[in-house]
Amino acid sequence: xxxxxxxxxxxxxxxxxxxxxxxxxxxxVASASGSFLANAAQASRKDARDAVAAARAAVxxxxxxxxxxxxxxxxxxxxxxxGRRAQFxxxxxxxxxxxxxxxxxxxxxxxxxxxxxxxxxxxxxQVAGNGNPVAGPYFNISVPEPTGVVAVIAPQDSSLLGxxxxxxxxxxxxxxxxxxxxxxxxxxxxxxxxVLATSDVPGGVVNILTGSPAEIAPWLASHxxxxxxxxxxxxxxxxxxxxxxxxxxxxxxxxxxxxxxxAAPALSRITAFTETKTVWHTKxxx
Amino acid sequence: xxxxDYAPAPESxxxxxxxxxxxxxxxxxxxAGRGTPFASISPATEEHIASIASANEADVDAAVSAARRxxxxxxSRMSGADRGKYLFRIARLVQERARELAVAESLDNGKPIKExxxxxxPLVxxxxxxxxxxxxxxxHAGLGAAxxxxxxxxxxxxxxxxxxxxxxxxxxxxxxxxxxxxxxxxxTPLTALLFADIVRxxxxxxxxxxxxxxAGETGAALVAHPDVDKVAFTGSTAVGRAIAKTxxxxxxRLTLELGGxxxxxxxxxxxxxxxxxxxxxxxxxxxxxxCCAGSRLLVQESIHDEVVDRLKDRLSTLRxxxxxxxxxxxxxxxxxxxxxxxxxxxxxxxxxxAERWTAECxxxxxxxxxxxxxxxxxxxxxxxxxxxxxGPVLSVLTFxxxxxxxxxxxxxxxxxxxxxxxxxxxxxLAVADQxxxxxxxxxxxxxxxxxxxxxxxxxxxxxxxxxxHGLAAYLKPGSSAxxxxxxxxxxxxxxxxxx
Numbered sequence: 001x002x003x004x005x006x007x008x009x010x011x012x013x014x015x016x017x018x019x020x021x022x023x024x025x026x027x028x029v030a031s032a033s034g035s036f037l038a039n040a041a042q043a044s045r046k047d048a049r050d051a052v053a054a055a056r057a058a059v060x061x062x063x064x065x066x067x068x069x070x071x072x073x074x075x076x077x078x079x080x081x082x083g084r085r086a087q088f089x090x091x092x093x094x095x096x097x098x099x100x101x102x103x104x105x106x107x108x109x110x111x112x113x114x115x116x117x118x119x120x121x122x123x124x125x126q127v128a129g130n131g132n133p134v135a136g137p138y139f140n141i142s143v144p145e146p147t148g149v150v151a152v153i154a155p156q157d158s159s160l161l162g163x164x165x166x167x168x169x170x171x172x173x174x175x176x177x178x179x180x181x182x183x184x185x186x187x188x189x190x191x192x193x194x195v196l197a198t199s200d201v202p203g204g205v206v207n208i209l210t211g212s213p214a215e216i217a218p219w220l221a222s223h224x225x226x227x228x229x230x231x232x233x234x235x236x237x238x239x240x241x242x243x244x245x246x247x248x249x250x251x252x253x254x255x256x257x258x259x260x261x262x263a264a265p266a267l268s269r270i271t272a273f274t275e276t277k278t279v280w281h282t283k284x285x286x
Numbered sequence: 287x288x289x290x291d292y293a294p295a296p297e298s299x300x301x302x303x304x305x306x307x308x309x310x311x312x313x314x315x316x317x318a319g320r321g322t323p324f325a326s327i328s329p330a331t332e333e334h335i336a337s338i339a340s341a342n343e344a345d346v347d348a349a350v351s352a353a354r355r356x357x358x359x360x361x362s363r364m365s366g367a368d369r370g371k372y373l374f375r376i377a378r379l380v381q382e383r384a385r386e387l388a389v390a391e392s393l394d395n396g397k398p399i400k401e402x403x404x405x406x407x408p409l410v411x412x413x414x415x416x417x418x419x420x421x422x423x424x425x426h427a428g429l430g431a432a433x434x435x436x437x438x439x440x441x442x443x444x445x446x447x448x449x450x451x452x453x454x455x456x457x458x459x460x461x462x463x464x465x466x467x468x469x470x471x472x473x474t475p476l477t478a479l480l481f482a483d484i485v486r487x488x489x490x491x492x493x494x495x496x497x498x499x500x501a502g503e504t505g506a507a508l509v510a511h512p513d514v515d516k517v518a519f520t521g522s523t524a525v526g527r528a529i530a531k532t533x534x535x536x537x538x539r540l541t542l543e544l545g546g547x548x549x550x551x552x553x554x555x556x557x558x559x560x561x562x563x564x565x566x567x568x569x570x571x572x573x574x575x576x577c578c579a580g581s582r583l584l585v586q587e588s589i590h591d592e593v594v595d596r597l598k599d600r601l602s603t604l605r606x607x608x609x610x611x612x613x614x615x616x617x618x619x620x621x622x623x624x625x626x627x628x629x630x631x632x633x634x635x636x637x638x639x640a641e642r643w644t645a646e647c648x649x650x651x652x653x654x655x656x657x658x659x660x661x662x663x664x665x666x667x668x669x670x671x672x673x674x675x676x677g678p679v680l681s682v683l684t685f686x687x688x689x690x691x692x693x694x695x696x697x698x699x700x701x702x703x704x705x706x707x708x709x710x711x712x713x714x715l716a717v718a719d720q721x722x723x724x725x726x727x728x729x730x731x732x733x734x735x736x737x738x739x740x741x742x743x744x745x746x747x748x749x750x751x752x753x754x755h756g757l758a759a760y761l762k763p764g765s766s767a768x769x770x771x772x773x774x775x776x777x778x779x780x781x782x783x784x785x
Contacts, residue, residue, distance in 0.1 A: 127428070132753055134735035135412065142739045142753065224699075227744065240535030247530030249699075250523070250542065250745045268763070275701075275743045276750050279718045281728040 010186070012041045012210065013193035015054030016203015022046050027211065029187060032097020040186045042211040048178065048219045051207035055149045055176040056225050058204030063146045063174030070174060071121030076199045078114035084195065085111070088160060088188060095159040095185040110164040116265055117168040124172060124270050137283040144274035146174035147252055148227035151220035153213050155233040155262045159185035162263060163192065166232050167206065169269035175228075178207045178220060182233070186210040213237055221245035228252035228273050232263050292605065295612040297399045301386045307337035308475070310345055310499065311482035313352035314492025320345055321500055326475055329396035330609050330618040330653040338475050341498040346467075346507040349496040353438040353465040354513055356493030361465050362435060364491075366422030373418030373460060375488040380411040380453075383484065387477055391449055392609040394476035396618030396654070397572050399610050409734055410453040416736035417457035420757050424462065427757050430764030435463030436539055437515030439760065442505040442529075443478075444521045445471035445620050446575040446676075452478050454751045455518050456495060457736075462760035464516065467496045469508055471521075473621045475499045506532070514538060516760060520577070523674075523700075523745050541749025541759045543577065543741055545674040546702030549695035550580030550731065551717065553688075554589045556707035560729065562596045565680070568705055568731040570604065570658050573619055574678040577746075578703035580731055582671060584691050587684045594662055594682060601645040601658045608650075616647075616678060619654040628656050628677035635661045635670035640681070666694060674700070688713065692720045701743030705731045724750070 023044035093103035132140040155162030181189035221242040235256035309316040319339030391402040443451035470478035520543040568580025609617035640661040685691040704723040739750035
């Protein structure tokens, strides 16, 4: 007799907890071949606002950790993901309808991506910062600092790697994130929240919403407590309207990217969500 | 005359050889504008200085076309070394004509000659000198090998530091290999038009620098022009928002340097004499027409009375009057419109319960003037504690603990600058870490240098001007800047995806 499986209820990830959508809505997620996989939460405007509030509350703690510590926490994500490799391979294969080999490669690349970005945490400031030789008796230094709360519309055609590629760089500098997963392939992203929750990532640092990016994105783009928005996966939305919404509060905006190289690993994805702070101090012997 | 009075010491205007009217500087030549010309006046006397052409959409198009041609045919093909030599020439020409430029700036803008002579114009030369040296060293800008220029840059600048803002915009743009169309502010076009003559003297190829004058519509047409690759704007947050909306969805790169409401934090262990000078410099420099002005004084409660008393004493010695007088500390407000805004917000401050103190000084009969003013007993919710006044008006608030100072300092949608006064190094560094502002001055204020990046957090805009960061704002990364080499699993993922 074959054992009857126990399916998982996929929920949102907000403030370190796993709530259902306050709206009570779910939508059916199907595999690439059309069979039922699960009901995912369909996040509402209020869920998005709760996520922003949780992200804002977490900025001080996360940006206040040492760069060494942040790097270790991000590396720990890779460690735990490695331990659950088989689960993610299976979820990615189900979601995307790719071969096990391709799903394995995607999961491995996602793990490696955490490792790559983890290593940047205590280095990017040295590459992006400067001591400035000003013409006067002043100590003058420029350092990058996290922008604050970053909203991300994850790539829609990649269930895990695209999600990780957009999420990881925003965390490196100490930003907190509200990220909207792929609408049609959200399950690996939600499972990733279980990894995040057990990886010493403080609650609220990453908040994951599933549902309709078209519905949620405008609230994030216009939210005054969101400092930046990464539209990498918003190519099929009216992203120009989102950019115009974002202009009202002068958010930093990254434009949509398409294709397999979307959100390719780059230092510029880290620095895009940083602010350069220049500190002057007088010098004097007395 | 008492011993504290000074005999008039006006800087001579004879060094100026102004024309009665100015056209548009497009493609290396002067052209008539097709819009309705307007007058530039001296804000100190309201006298007419010159008639200024106004560029309409066709003129904007002509300027952008000229910049595009110059970019394609000349400037983008020139070696970095040669571009740099042109910029060095400009730096030297600015130094040679420094007196003339300072007089013109004070005449047109209303700022004291000692500021235009000792701050604005020297920094203009320094800015060109600094970026000149970058032109043939772009490989070292941190953007990979052989980064490329963006193309045509549209630059719109404000009236508070007319020539200095021109330098902040044009120097890095040209060093990086872009060509520019620059629009100075409507009330202060004069030095930009004199700069056009420096461009001529430097022998810069035609069309590399184009200067067009006009009001807001001219600027709007310029940033909306489809053949522009880069927009750089310094000015109000409201206009910055509108520009961000205009360029949304386009390929145009954008940097915005907008408003501010900087906190100047004075701890009880601060060197008080220096702090008082710093507070005065922070908010009364350039009549407070400074986006990074220290307009909110946060003073520790225990020294509030002492600091305010000393401030009042110090302000009572400032001399307000003729901007061209070498003894003048406070010049004219730049325009009637700005004066009205300062008066309105000051009235609001009084109505909301703050206590007003204004330095006693004789106000000239003509022109636009506002005596240095301090508001004490200001609540954090008052409009004069939240809105940018852009005038010689200081709002004083108090705090008890460093944490409270930080919270109050950050309690603003702006984030351009901040000041910290304390003798305790560890506290200064800890507070500087917590302030959400792009420039933090510790035991000094309002220092500027071409090597030092400047720009804001939050609604004070984005992008930096100055230093290598300011250069990067005009460059596309070189191909080798693509970061991570593909790992084994990535290569496999690509293979798998191809299946």
